[in-house]
Amino acid sequence: MSQKILAIDIGGSAIKSGLWENDELTELPSFETPKTWDEMKAYLKSLVEEHQITEGVAISAPGAVNAEEGVIYGVSAVPYLHRFPIKQELAEFLGVPVSFQNDANCAALAEVWQGNAKGLESAAMMIIGTGIGGGVVINGELRTGANLFGGEFGYQIMNNETLETLSDLGSPVAMSKRYSKIKADEHEYSSKEIFDLAEAGDELAQEQIDQFYNALSIGIYNVLISLDPDRVLIGGGISTREDLLMNLEKRVQELLLQKGAKELKASIMPCKFLSQANLIGAVCQFLTEQK
Numbered sequence: 001m002s003q004k005i006l007a008i009d010i011g012g013s014a015i016k017s018g019l020w021e022n023d024e025l026t027e028l029p030s031f032e033t034p035k036t037w038d039e040m041k042a043y044l045k046s047l048v049e050e051h052q053i054t055e056g057v058a059i060s061a062p063g064a065v066n067a068e069e070g071v072i073y074g075v076s077a078v079p080y081l082h083r084f085p086i087k088q089e090l091a092e093f094l095g096v097p098v099s100f101q102n103d104a105n106c107a108a109l110a111e112v113w114q115g116n117a118k119g120l121e122s123a124a125m126m127i128i129g130t131g132i133g134g135g136v137v138i139n140g141e142l143r144t145g146a147n148l149f150g151g152e153f154g155y156q157i158m159n160n161e162t163l164e165t166l167s168d169l170g171s172p173v174a175m176s177k178r179y180s181k182i183k184a185d186e187h188e189y190s191s192k193e194i195f196d197l198a199e200a201g202d203e204l205a206q207e208q209i210d211q212f213y214n215a216l217s218i219g220i221y222n223v224l225i226s227l228d229p230d231r232v233l234i235g236g237g238i239s240t241r242e243d244l245l246m247n248l249e250k251r252v253q254e255l256l257l258q259k260g261a262k263e264l265k266a267s268i269m270p271c272k273f274l275s276q277a278n279l280i281g282a283v284c285q286f287l288t289e290q291k
Contacts, residue, residue, distance in 0.1 A: 005286060006053045008044065009060040009103065009278040012077030015043070018276070019051060020058070020283045025276055037080040041093050048094050056097035057090070058286035060106040060278035064148040067101050067285065073148065099286040104151060105142055106281030107235050107271065108135025112142075113284040115233075115272035122229040125271065126153055126220065128236035131167035136227065156222055158215050169215035172238050179208045191238065217251035221259075224252070224266055235271035245270060 007025065009016040010033065017028045028047070034040040048057065063082060064074030070087025091098040101109070108117070108125040117123035117137055125135040132154030136143040143150045154167030168174055172191035180189045182204060189197075197205035220232055238244060245268060252266050273280055 003055045004051065004053055005055050005283055006044075006047055006051060006057045007060075007279040007282050007286075008047075008057060009106075009282065010040075010062065010078055010081070011103075012062070016275075016279060017047060018279045020279075025279055025283070027276065027279075033078060040080070041090065044090070045094060048096065053096060056099070056286055056290070057094060058279075058282035059098065059100045060103045060282040061100055062103055065100050065102040065105070066148060067099065067144075067289070070100065072100065097286075097290065099282070099289045101282060101285040102133075102144075102148075103278050104133030105135045105144065106279075106285065107273070107277040108137055108151065109142060109281035109284040110273045110277045111233055111235075111271055111281075112137050112140060114280065115277075116269050117231060117233060120230040122227065123231045123233060124153075124223050124227055124229045125151065125233045125235060126216075126223070127271075128171065128216070128234065128238050130171060130173045132170055132219070136229075153219055153223060156219055158218060166215055166219040170212060170219055172212065175208050175212045179205065195241070213247050213251060217248055217255060220248060220252050220266070220268065221255045224256070224264055225261060228264065231267040231269060233269055233271045235274070235277060237274070239270045240274065 005020040007018045007020055013033055014030045015033055016030045018025045031043060034043055061072055061081060062076030062078060063072040065072050070085055072081050072086055073083065087098055087100050104127045107127050111117040111125060121139060123137045127133045134151040134153045136151045154165060156166040158164050158166055158169050176189050176191045176194060179194050194205045194208060198209050223232060234245065249268050256262055256264050256266065271277060
């Protein structure tokens, strides 16, 4: 009987899960995020029993996860996960070993383990979604930082007057909200619609996309000159847009040239894993802990 690990990715609205067996991930149907910790535990127990999990459960979670301590600090869209010995409580409840790691760190681990950062000495992962998270890898290992803030690129301040951050200006979700607010025609535009409108000549859409690209380019520039990594990887749903990387690379090179850092070669690539990144990275964390 082959060993099976249950991989879980806890999101604000849904829980994704998968089975890791024979070095492969098989995705399971996703489930609406439970409203309470007791409901969450019951749901995880049902999965463990249904799939006869004996080896353990690998979890990707939001918030500032202290993997060693087994406690999640910070804040997230799932408030009941925070500030108690969650790892120990869940392991005892499920009767199998459990690991926890932050979701953006899981995405970084997946890339180092089996993706586009494999074999590199250093890499920075920038995950673009509702906000901007990320991870830093040095000597092939995750660098979570003294206060678990390593790779929280979204906190970079982009405007010293408004104190807007990279998450405020470089997130496609924030861009969509801004566009919808200015347009004020009672339609909530998606970022895809805004890109389509920009291509069709909509000036407001072009302006918002320009601002979005500028913020991300400055964010990447700051990461490059701070860490000088072998590669910057871009993740999140928007990373599948072919014009995104082309635009970012062009703008970042221009910034490096303008500021006299032209010897700094910017290697920017998309992440290999998209929707499965957090699940695969959670398994990597689990296997590392079990060693």
